Amino acid sequence: xxxxxxxxxxxxxxxxxxxxxxxxxxxxxxxxxxxxxxxxxxxxxxxxxxxxxxxxxxxxxxxxxxxxxxxxxxxxxxxxxxxxxxxxxxxxxxxxxxxxxxxxxxxxxxxxxxxxxxxxxxxxxxxxxxxxxxxxxxxxxxxxxxxxxxxxxxxxxxxxxxxxxxxxxxxxxxxxxxxxxxxxxxxxxxxxxxxxxxxxxxxxxxxxxxxxxxxxxxxxxxxxxxxxxxxxxxxxxxxxxxxxxxxxxxxxxxxxxxxxxxxxxxxxxxxxxxxxxxxxxxxxxxxxxxxxxxxxxxxxxxxxxxxxxxxxxxxxxxxxxxxxxxxxxxxxxxxxxxxxxxxxxxxxxxxxxxxxxxxxxxxxxxxxxxxxxxxxxxxxxxxxxxxxxxxxxxxxxxxxxxxxxxxxxxxxxxxxxxxxxxxxxxxxxxxxxxxxxxxxxxxxxxxxxxxxxxxxxxxxxxxxxxxxxxxxxxxxxxxxxxxxxxxxxxxxxxxxxxxxxxxxxxxxxxxxxxxxxxxxxxxxxxxxxxxxxxxxxxxx
Numbered sequence: 001x002x003x004x005x006x007x008x009x010x011x012x013x014x015x016x017x018x019x020x021x022x023x024x025x026x027x028x029x030x031x032x033x034x035x036x037x038x039x040x041x042x043x044x045x046x047x048x049x050x051x052x053x054x055x056x057x058x059x060x061x062x063x064x065x066x067x068x069x070x071x072x073x074x075x076x077x078x079x080x081x082x083x084x085x086x087x088x089x090x091x092x093x094x095x096x097x098x099x100x101x102x103x104x105x106x107x108x109x110x111x112x113x114x115x116x117x118x119x120x121x122x123x124x125x126x127x128x129x130x131x132x133x134x135x136x137x138x139x140x141x142x143x144x145x146x147x148x149x150x151x152x153x154x155x156x157x158x159x160x161x162x163x164x165x166x167x168x169x170x171x172x173x174x175x176x177x178x179x180x181x182x183x184x185x186x187x188x189x190x191x192x193x194x195x196x197x198x199x200x201x202x203x204x205x206x207x208x209x210x211x212x213x214x215x216x217x218x219x220x221x222x223x224x225x226x227x228x229x230x231x232x233x234x235x236x237x238x239x240x241x242x243x244x245x246x247x248x249x250x251x252x253x254x255x256x257x258x259x260x261x262x263x264x265x266x267x268x269x270x271x272x273x274x275x276x277x278x279x280x281x282x283x284x285x286x287x288x289x290x291x292x293x294x295x296x297x298x299x300x301x302x303x304x305x306x307x308x309x310x311x312x313x314x315x316x317x318x319x320x321x322x323x324x325x326x327x328x329x330x331x332x333x334x335x336x337x338x339x340x341x342x343x344x345x346x347x348x349x350x351x352x353x354x355x356x357x358x359x360x361x362x363x364x365x366x367x368x369x370x371x372x373x374x375x376x377x378x379x380x381x382x383x384x385x386x387x388x389x390x391x392x393x394x395x396x397x398x399x400x401x402x403x404x405x406x407x408x409x410x411x412x413x414x415x416x417x418x419x420x421x422x423x424x425x426x427x428x429x430x431x432x433x434x435x436x437x438x439x440x441x442x443x444x445x446x447x448x449x450x451x452x453x454x455x456x457x458x459x460x461x462x463x464x465x466x467x468x469x470x471x472x473x474x475x476x477x478x479x480x481x482x483x484x485x486x487x488x489x490x491x492x493x494x495x496x497x498x499x500x501x502x503x504x505x506x507x508x509x510x511x512x513x514x515x516x517x518x519x520x521x522x523x524x525x526x527x528x529x530x531x532x533x534x535x536x537x538x539x540x
Contacts, residue, residue: 010289018081030078031534038096060104083494090421106384114196230345261331271320290494310487361471378407412436431489
């Protein structure tokens, strides 16, 4: 293998493999919208008018079967020359199955899910009694919970005791860095009240409701709001409980739009500089150019350096993408264009505090620090298997173990299918899937050891700083042991061949060109039937 191989050479190898596979009919291009019907079917079902009809209720089962068929068909048949797009074929189609199951099989979103919405109360025609009747049974006093399943998050500085299972999505922690302590603007109208809105009758209202539900994976302002998020502001919580309380009388501390913009812009710029540096550094090692893990590395202690760079690249890439949401949606479009969708409390940090690792070890790594985007769906699957199928109490040790194993099984399937749909030399089962399948083993083992030490009275004899140090060491050693499974898979996929930024300062200063994006991004594909024609995305 030539030591001087470049990223362009590696991308050309993938493109040649793609063209050869298409020419012989081994694979098909991923054509939009023909190969992306699953999410649209889910939206179509959810947006149907509210109905008590058993036909509508039971139609979700054949619909879900159709979504499974379409998604598996796309995973099996379709490929892309773009490394991130190829990865996305497996990831997004598997997620479509899992998210559809969460909303219409494990739960009944049309019947049970509610969203916080603002309403105007007219002075000349108050209907407080009707509103109270609508809200009663849906919310309780401010004791941290609602009967719809939303637990209000803990106040600043207070953390809940760690649960036996990291799959308990109803015990979230409020992450409140000091930079988010600025006072949020409070609605000026004293006539504003907030209610739990179920599936609306009005079509356009219902469409907004459903699109928010389907795309809001963390459940912000929904009854299934997950951990690591801001609770509804106090003036919203109190009007939910008591609709006669004017919203303007209850100030709260949340990020102002100015604070949200400055904080996320600073993080975005830092992330961009980090990605530019990582892109240059990793281009020196053929391992990151999809040339295999046995290639010589320019770095000493190659395995450790490669694992560390993979973690940093993954972290920075995810953070850089998701920082765009508050910058664009909340701070650029703002409430004038997006209304309540631009509220600052709907844009909490993506990652939790690193202190979660020191406090809870492996459980804190996955349940506190790492992003929780997919968590609700993973937990819903665990609750369905552990609770509905096996009838195991959630707080019991067997119930907790089953739930955490099912959750990581789903995560392994998600990432394994993503590896399967790229054109690199990947090992979806023994790589990505095995990595996630092993995580609950470490979590349960560490938890069992902690319980044993506590029962024997040894835990209290260990100073808190030593326990925290031990947790960090366990995480580092466990990641060093299992991390290469996922790091090698990412490298084999060619994920790190993607250009994260349109402009590179380092490449520009080295005379290799400032602009990094280019080539053909999309083209029209004509299939043998009109419905098989559409757009094929090539970039990425």
